[in-house]
Amino acid sequence: MNEVVDVRLKVFGRKDLLGLQDLHPDEIRLILDTARSFREISERPIKKVPTLRGKTLVNLFYEPSTRTRTSFEIAAKRLSADIININVPQSSIVKGEGLKDTVKTIEAMEASIVVIRHGQAGVPHILAHMVKSSIINAGDGAHEHPTQGLIDMFTILEKKGSLEGLRIVIVGDILHSRVARSNIFGLTKMGAKVCVCGPPTLIPPKVEQLKVEVYYKLEEAIKDADVIMLLRMQLERQCPNLFPTLLEYTKLYGLNKERLRVASQDVLVMHPGPINRGIEITPDVADSHYSVICDQVRNGIAVRMTVLYLLSGNRGRL
Amino acid sequence: MNEVVDVRLKVFGRKDLLGLQDLHPDEIRLILDTARSFREISERPIKKVPTLRGKTLVNLFYEPSTRTRTSFEIAAKRLSADIININVPQSSIVKGEGLKDTVKTIEAMEASIVVIRHGQAGVPHILAHMVKSSIINAGDGAHEHPTQGLIDMFTILEKKGSLEGLRIVIVGDILHSRVARSNIFGLTKMGAKVCVCGPPTLIPPKVEQLKVEVYYKLEEAIKDADVIMLLRMQLERQCPNLFPTLLEYTKLYGLNKERLRVASQDVLVMHPGPINRGIEITPDVADSHYSVICDQVRNGIAVRMTVLYLLSGNRGRL
Amino acid sequence: MNEVVDVRLKVFGRKDLLGLQDLHPDEIRLILDTARSFREISERPIKKVPTLRGKTLVNLFYEPSTRTRTSFEIAAKRLSADIININVPQSSIVKGEGLKDTVKTIEAMEASIVVIRHGQAGVPHILAHMVKSSIINAGDGAHEHPTQGLIDMFTILEKKGSLEGLRIVIVGDILHSRVARSNIFGLTKMGAKVCVCGPPTLIPPKVEQLKVEVYYKLEEAIKDADVIMLLRMQLERQCPNLFPTLLEYTKLYGLNKERLRVASQDVLVMHPGPINRGIEITPDVADSHYSVICDQVRNGIAVRMTVLYLLSGNRGRL
Numbered sequence: 001m002n003e004v005v006d007v008r009l010k011v012f013g014r015k016d017l018l019g020l021q022d023l024h025p026d027e028i029r030l031i032l033d034t035a036r037s038f039r040e041i042s043e044r045p046i047k048k049v050p051t052l053r054g055k056t057l058v059n060l061f062y063e064p065s066t067r068t069r070t071s072f073e074i075a076a077k078r079l080s081a082d083i084i085n086i087n088v089p090q091s092s093i094v095k096g097e098g099l100k101d102t103v104k105t106i107e108a109m110e111a112s113i114v115v116i117r118h119g120q121a122g123v124p125h126i127l128a129h130m131v132k133s134s135i136i137n138a139g140d141g142a143h144e145h146p147t148q149g150l151i152d153m154f155t156i157l158e159k160k161g162s163l164e165g166l167r168i169v170i171v172g173d174i175l176h177s178r179v180a181r182s183n184i185f186g187l188t189k190m191g192a193k194v195c196v197c198g199p200p201t202l203i204p205p206k207v208e209q210l211k212v213e214v215y216y217k218l219e220e221a222i223k224d225a226d227v228i229m230l231l232r233m234q235l236e237r238q239c240p241n242l243f244p245t246l247l248e249y250t251k252l253y254g255l256n257k258e259r260l261r262v263a264s265q266d267v268l269v270m271h272p273g274p275i276n277r278g279i280e281i282t283p284d285v286a287d288s289h290y291s292v293i294c295d296q297v298r299n300g301i302a303v304r305m306t307v308l309y310l311l312s313g314n315r316g317r318l
Numbered sequence: 319m320n321e322v323v324d325v326r327l328k329v330f331g332r333k334d335l336l337g338l339q340d341l342h343p344d345e346i347r348l349i350l351d352t353a354r355s356f357r358e359i360s361e362r363p364i365k366k367v368p369t370l371r372g373k374t375l376v377n378l379f380y381e382p383s384t385r386t387r388t389s390f391e392i393a394a395k396r397l398s399a400d401i402i403n404i405n406v407p408q409s410s411i412v413k414g415e416g417l418k419d420t421v422k423t424i425e426a427m428e429a430s431i432v433v434i435r436h437g438q439a440g441v442p443h444i445l446a447h448m449v450k451s452s453i454i455n456a457g458d459g460a461h462e463h464p465t466q467g468l469i470d471m472f473t474i475l476e477k478k479g480s481l482e483g484l485r486i487v488i489v490g491d492i493l494h495s496r497v498a499r500s501n502i503f504g505l506t507k508m509g510a511k512v513c514v515c516g517p518p519t520l521i522p523p524k525v526e527q528l529k530v531e532v533y534y535k536l537e538e539a540i541k542d543a544d545v546i547m548l549l550r551m552q553l554e555r556q557c558p559n560l561f562p563t564l565l566e567y568t569k570l571y572g573l574n575k576e577r578l579r580v581a582s583q584d585v586l587v588m589h590p591g592p593i594n595r596g597i598e599i600t601p602d603v604a605d606s607h608y609s610v611i612c613d614q615v616r617n618g619i620a621v622r623m624t625v626l627y628l629l630s631g632n633r634g635r636l
Numbered sequence: 637m638n639e640v641v642d643v644r645l646k647v648f649g650r651k652d653l654l655g656l657q658d659l660h661p662d663e664i665r666l667i668l669d670t671a672r673s674f675r676e677i678s679e680r681p682i683k684k685v686p687t688l689r690g691k692t693l694v695n696l697f698y699e700p701s702t703r704t705r706t707s708f709e710i711a712a713k714r715l716s717a718d719i720i721n722i723n724v725p726q727s728s729i730v731k732g733e734g735l736k737d738t739v740k741t742i743e744a745m746e747a748s749i750v751v752i753r754h755g756q757a758g759v760p761h762i763l764a765h766m767v768k769s770s771i772i773n774a775g776d777g778a779h780e781h782p783t784q785g786l787i788d789m790f791t792i793l794e795k796k797g798s799l800e801g802l803r804i805v806i807v808g809d810i811l812h813s814r815v816a817r818s819n820i821f822g823l824t825k826m827g828a829k830v831c832v833c834g835p836p837t838l839i840p841p842k843v844e845q846l847k848v849e850v851y852y853k854l855e856e857a858i859k860d861a862d863v864i865m866l867l868r869m870q871l872e873r874q875c876p877n878l879f880p881t882l883l884e885y886t887k888l889y890g891l892n893k894e895r896l897r898v899a900s901q902d903v904l905v906m907h908p909g910p911i912n913r914g915i916e917i918t919p920d921v922a923d924s925h926y927s928v929i930c931d932q933v934r935n936g937i938a939v940r941m942t943v944l945y946l947l948s949g950n951r952g953r954l
Binding site for chain 1: 678680681682683684702703706707709710713714909910911913922930931932933934936937
Binding site for chain 2: 689690691722738
């Protein structure tokens with residue numbers, strides 16, 4: 001990617017988007033730069049382009065999701081793709097070979113792109129080897145959620161101009177969070193200083209190996225922070241023996257106006273949603289001018305349009 | 319709206335459609351007159367117009383619905399909009415702030431129009447203040463269901479030529495019916511004489527203040543009626559202490575051929591659906607030439623296309 | 637259909653597709669020949685044609701289905717139709733008149749085509765008489781599933797060039813299988829020799845009257861077979877007193893490489909899906925070069941496009 005060309009357009013050479021851990025910084029840059037053009041399309045009165053006309057995208061969700069599924073659906077519709085939603089109920093989750101046949105079926109239906117969310121880490125990677133369709137990982141267990149990571153990076157970039165050297169603090173249940181992992185992989189590659197903060201039981205062992213600093217006290221972690229990224233406390237996931245009560249969590253790690261004072265004056269407050277107001281964040285902070293939570297949602301469509309566009313073999317802005 | 323212009327086209331000046339109680343008779347007339355043009359589109363072999371191309375409509379249903387959701391979906395597709403269906407299961411109904419975040423998310427997804435059904439009266443009004451997207455109330459508790467009211471008025475108008483001076487009798491559970499309320503507001507504004515009839519426990523106290531006459535005996539109510547509008551007995555809603563049994567209801571308030579004789583010779587029989595055949599109406603009446611129940615469904619699409627069209631800032635027929 | 641015309645195009649004269657039992661061999665031939673053209677469309681980069689633009693197709697499923705519903709949805713989208721999915725939960729299955737009103741409602745919504753799956757045999761036929769919309773039977777009880785039959789016939793034709801004189805063996809629960817019945821009707825009409833094989837309790841009494849040979853031993857049935865069509869063991873359907881255990885079934889009727897040896901050297905192995913790997917078929921056979929299971933899925937879209945196209949009054953290839 002070092003060649004200098006006039007048009008400065010570059011093909012994203014991959015069939016799939018499985019995680020940010022595998023991506024080269026230049027590939028991340030290509031996506032983020034191309035997303036700027038798609039962000040502009042969203043501001044037009046007619047937000048539709050014919051790029052994926054006649055191509056089929058399948059949303060294959062093994063875990064319930066409204067936001068991510070909807071965001072991909074809107075993105076694909078804006079690119080004029082045909083969308084098929086397949087929600088596999090928790091109760092009928094198929095194992096091993098069943099999954100193989102499901103995906104072979106989807107491929108035989110001539111789906112160009114399969115967006116998959118699955119409770120088990122690694123499933124999208126296995127599928128990617130099996131089929132010719134492009135696979136987008138929309139969340140695999142506690143592993144990765146690459147489009148969310150890209151959205152968060154794009155949102156910071158939009159506000160701060162650069163990721164280089166920023167102090168970015170991720171707060172909450174780091175252990176179970178695929179959003180945290182994708183952000184850690186992506187942000188460190190782009191030169192940000194990433195810190196994680198949460199109760200010791202919710203910090204993955206040896207997380208320092210991912211080049212992050214670990215904090216157990218919120219006040220220390222967010223001191224001079226440029227970005228504070230809060231994670232959703234997922235009551236359904238956390239084992240009760242990992243943390244006493246939500247009240248206790250909020251008392252120690254909930255972000256409020258008072259605590260925010262030690263951060264940088266133009267700190268960004270982020271949250272991948274859905275928010276538990278009053279738990280990981282107080283309403284006044286969620287609705288404050290520090291908060292870019294709605295920007296994250298808005299950028300979600302532009303970033304996902306970009307990923308769909310690039311995986312379909314189109315050239316993006318270098 | 320008294321100015322005389324050549325083209326006789328008028329903008330519907332509202333962002334939202336929340337209820338018929340708020341609308342001026344001229345606004346109702348604008349919708350009903352414009353709907354005639356959309357009724358014509360439905361008769362073309364290709365029923366599609368590009369009016370809402372590139373705009374996104376979100377169907378946000380907190381109560382299950384097939385008919386209303388489907389009707390809005392078809393209407394929006396005929397206008398070339400992109401449609402996202404979000405069904406929030408009863409079990410996970412969010413409260414207060416959760417709702418706020420859901421709608422902020424939808425707005426951030428750049429939805430032009432949000433069609434919402436919610437079990438609590440007033441929710442669409444609260445949302446309308448919160449977001450820039452147009453909100454259409456598709457039913458809020460026992461409060462209003464304005465598009466259904468407009469559909470019913472359009473259907474009567476189509477058959478009778480005018481609403482002025484018609485004797486229109488609404489029969490059934492008036493207390494819990496948002497369809498009844500929207501019809502009462504709309505029809506009285508347009509000069510019809512509205513009567514309500516049902517068991518005393520299912521008539522709202524002080525309903526006379528809405529300028530309706532109250533009857534407890536079906537035969538007396540429907541004497542010389544131009545229109546009889548039956549409401550669905552919703553077994554899931556009526557508390558058992560409000561009415562003894564369905565058999566008892568049918569005996570007293572079920573419409574059959576025999577009872578229909580006292581009505582006007584060209585009476586219209588209406589029902590918002592779905593029908594409980596043999597309960598509020600006998601099959602022979604439901605399928606008779608008096609019945610305009612299928613017309614109501616058919617007109618539903620034209621009226622909803624009109625509402626979507628006018629809320630998107632287009633000019634309608636005065 | 638014996639007239640010789642230059643363009644060799646023919647209208648499919650029916651409003652509905654209810655089963656293969658009613659069709660004339662020339663009608664089946666018209667569908668299969670036309671499907672070849674639609675198979676070609678699927679290989680284009682842009683797989684979309686405007687044939688059904690502005691027409692509405694309703695997928696009305698009274699039994700849960702992902703594959704068939706999705707396949708019709710993709711087919712209809714490729715023809716540019718608007719699609720409405722209505723899934724009626726098992727728990728709220730309506731009876732008699734309720735069904736009538738549902739379909740009258742769908743007709744009033746100006747649906748051109750209704751694709752219906754229902755647990756009771758004959759329901760699509762009743763509806764076809766009631767409404768002007770075209771009805772496609774997507775499975776009615778244990779009766780027929782005509783598009784699956786056509787897909788299977790098309791797949792065999794594609795590989796073998798002709799159906800005439802082929803030895804085709806259907807293995808499994810013939811008694812409860814609508815796929816088996818549609819295939820038996822269609823294949824025998826087209827001159828194939830159809831055999832059925834399964835445990836005696838799962839073979840319908842007097843099935844010989846449908847011009848099929850009956851076998852109870854797999855090895856005998858598949859000797860010299862040109863095609864082996866396996867049926868899914870539907871655990872939810874088979875009464876426990878009809879068959880002891882799945883292990884027992886697999887031991888006697890499961891297809892494996894060893895058993896396959898007695899079949900024709902270029903035998904085709906088929907399955908309508910979803911496969912129970914290790915039960916009716918071993919994975920090595922399912923993934924072998926004999927297997928055309930993915931072709932069946934792929935052809936599903938082309939055949940369903942053809943049926944939608946012909947029912948909409950278009951001329952097909954004779």
